[in-house]
Amino acid sequence: MSIFSAGKRAGFTLIELLVIVMILGVLSSIALPQYRRSVERARVAEALTMIRAIYDSCERLAWENQKDNCGAAVLSGDANFRKLDITAKGTFNANATMLSTENFSYQLGNPIVATALKGDYRGATITFDGQTFTCTSASGEEGSRACSVWGAATWNE
Numbered sequence: 001m002s003i004f005s006a007g008k009r010a011g012f013t014l015i016e017l018l019v020i021v022m023i024l025g026v027l028s029s030i031a032l033p034q035y036r037r038s039v040e041r042a043r044v045a046e047a048l049t050m051i052r053a054i055y056d057s058c059e060r061l062a063w064e065n066q067k068d069n070c071g072a073a074v075l076s077g078d079a080n081f082r083k084l085d086i087t088a089k090g091t092f093n094a095n096a097t098m099l100s101t102e103n104f105s106y107q108l109g110n111p112i113v114a115t116a117l118k119g120d121y122r123g124a125t126i127t128f129d130g131q132t133f134t135c136t137s138a139s140g141e142e143g144s145r146a147c148s149v150w151g152a153a154t155w156n157e
Helices: 014-064 070-075 143-150
Strands: 098-100 104-107 112-116 125-128 133-136
Touching: 014 070, 014 104, 014 112, 014 125, 014 143, 133 143
Parallel strands: none
Antiparallel strands: 098 104, 104 112, 112 125, 125 133
């Protein structure tokens, strides 16, 4: 007996199609937020690595110029992003003490500060003083959750 025989139809009923669409909707409503969190945490991991590299490079430059720390070297004009021994993609401000990349803006000083530029957590900051990373949430409902989504509680472990 063939599926093409008279009286028999091949295919799905409307109910079956609706059930499949509903299942896909439920699965995507679960998966999409987790995916967005993973992407956001990857951005922050990149920022933490960048902050640490900036800090270390700035401290080396401060030491070479006989300054107490990165902040003192920046204030005296001995340190800016163009003088650091790291390669960073982005744009600098006029005196090259601030670097803006796709996701974060980094500012030299003591501490080094990174500010989120896009996404739900725009305006949230990460600071690093040489020993401790600190997260400060941005204003607004989404911004206030930045530190928990970014996993800030585990940064200094």
